Amino acid sequence: MQRYLLNRLAQSILLLFGVLVIVFFLIRLTGDPASLMVPKEAPAEQKEAFREAMGFNRPLHIQFFDYAFGMLQGDFGNSLRFRKSSLELILSRLPATFYLATAALLFAVVIAVPIGIIGGSNPGSALDSIGRALGLLGQTIPNFWLALILILIFAVNLGWFPSFGRDTPSSVVLPAIALGFASMGQLVRLTRSSVLEIRNEDYIRTARSKGISQFKIGARHVFRNASLALVSVISIQYSYLLGGSIYIETIFAWPGLGNLLQQAVDGRDFPLVQAIAFFISFFVILLTLLTDVAYALIDPRIRYSR
Numbered sequence: 001m002q003r004y005l006l007n008r009l010a011q012s013i014l015l016l017f018g019v020l021v022i023v024f025f026l027i028r029l030t031g032d033p034a035s036l037m038v039p040k041e042a043p044a045e046q047k048e049a050f051r052e053a054m055g056f057n058r059p060l061h062i063q064f065f066d067y068a069f070g071m072l073q074g075d076f077g078n079s080l081r082f083r084k085s086s087l088e089l090i091l092s093r094l095p096a097t098f099y100l101a102t103a104a105l106l107f108a109v110v111i112a113v114p115i116g117i118i119g120g121s122n123p124g125s126a127l128d129s130i131g132r133a134l135g136l137l138g139q140t141i142p143n144f145w146l147a148l149i150l151i152l153i154f155a156v157n158l159g160w161f162p163s164f165g166r167d168t169p170s171s172v173v174l175p176a177i178a179l180g181f182a183s184m185g186q187l188v189r190l191t192r193s194s195v196l197e198i199r200n201e202d203y204i205r206t207a208r209s210k211g212i213s214q215f216k217i218g219a220r221h222v223f224r225n226a227s228l229a230l231v232s233v234i235s236i237q238y239s240y241l242l243g244g245s246i247y248i249e250t251i252f253a254w255p256g257l258g259n260l261l262q263q264a265v266d267g268r269d270f271p272l273v274q275a276i277a278f279f280i281s282f283f284v285i286l287l288t289l290l291t292d293v294a295y296a297l298i299d300p301r302i303r304y305s306r
Contacts (some may be wrong), residue, residue: 008292011251012285014276020071023277024064027270067274070300076278077271081263088102089260094279096166097256100249103172104180109234112184116191119143131188147178151251155164166254175252179245183237190233235291239284 024069053059055066074079076086111134119128155163162171242257249258257276264272 008289011049012289015285016133016281019281020068020274020278021064022084024067025273027268028060029271062102067271071278076180076275079264079269081267081272082267086272089272090257090279091177091258092277093260097242097245097249097258098253100172100175100179100245100254100256101238102286104241104245105183105234105238106180107176108180108184108187108237112187113191113230116188117195119188120192120195128192131192135185135189138182138188141181143182144251146181147175147248147251150174150178166255171252175248175254178251179248183241186237187230187233191230194230232291235287239287242283243280 042196048057055063063304070077074087076090078084079089082089092289115127115131116132119125119131122128151163151174160170161173162168163174165171245256246255246258246262249252249256250262253259257280261273261276263269
């Protein structure tokens with residue numbers, strides 16, 4: 001187990017480095033930031049002075065190694081647009097993104113898992129039909145379209161929730177539903193299919209023949225075995241919610257990383273985009289590593305020999 005974790009840790013470090021390399025060089029294909037940061041009518045000498053001051057006139061490999069060395073020291077550079085430390089900007093937006101992603105995941109899990117379990121235990125029932133419909137809708141409805149519909153109905157027409165910002169606790173309701181609806185659909189379908197498969201296993205029939213109640217069978221055997229697949233998917237979905245909330249945060253003016261990334265990309269803010277990509281990749285890789293550990297904790301039969 002320890003050897004496996006050390007190997008995964010080394011792989012994670014290499015993967016983070018690969019992400020940093022790809023983002024660093026790809027973002028420079030978007031164009032020259034001087035064309036955005038310096039007025040168009042400015043003379044060429046002023047644009048060249050800006051490039052020299054920011055270090056953009058140096059060879060790319062020199063820029064990359066300078067940036068990587070600074071990053072190891074905790075220096076992610078200064079934002080070209082906001083004129084502030086990129087690390088400071090990210091740390092100020094991280095809580096809002098975690099808050100929204102966690103609320104969206106809780107919405108998805110609380111709705112999806114019970115419906116999936118009941119639907120899988122009682123195939124063909126009314127609740128099973130509702131679960132299948134929710135699963136289909138969650139996989140087909142675009143989240144940005146759902147966000148606009150939610151704003152129109154619950155913010156504009158009914159006035160129950162705010163349509164933008166993070167001023168009150170109720171502000172998270174609409175963006176969390178819009179962001180977590182797709183995850184809910186996937187979790188409903190996964191939970192239902194897992195329960196349907198497990199309920200026909202031999203050990204479930206044996207438990208029934210011993211007279212064990214349906215509730216105990218579901219709690220001890222069905223849910224525990226179905227949770228292995230759920231842990232993996234929930235981890236993946238949480239990673240997606242952390243890194244894929246750009247549209248939702250922009251629509252609801254949510255002050256998180258997604259909104260900040262959209263502004264950084266529009267402004268060709270190289271240091272800020274690189275720093276955000278690094279932090280998102282770090283959390284995704286960390287969640288993947290924690291998921292591998294959770295497998296062994298949930299099912300003691302799992303042993304890593306690599």
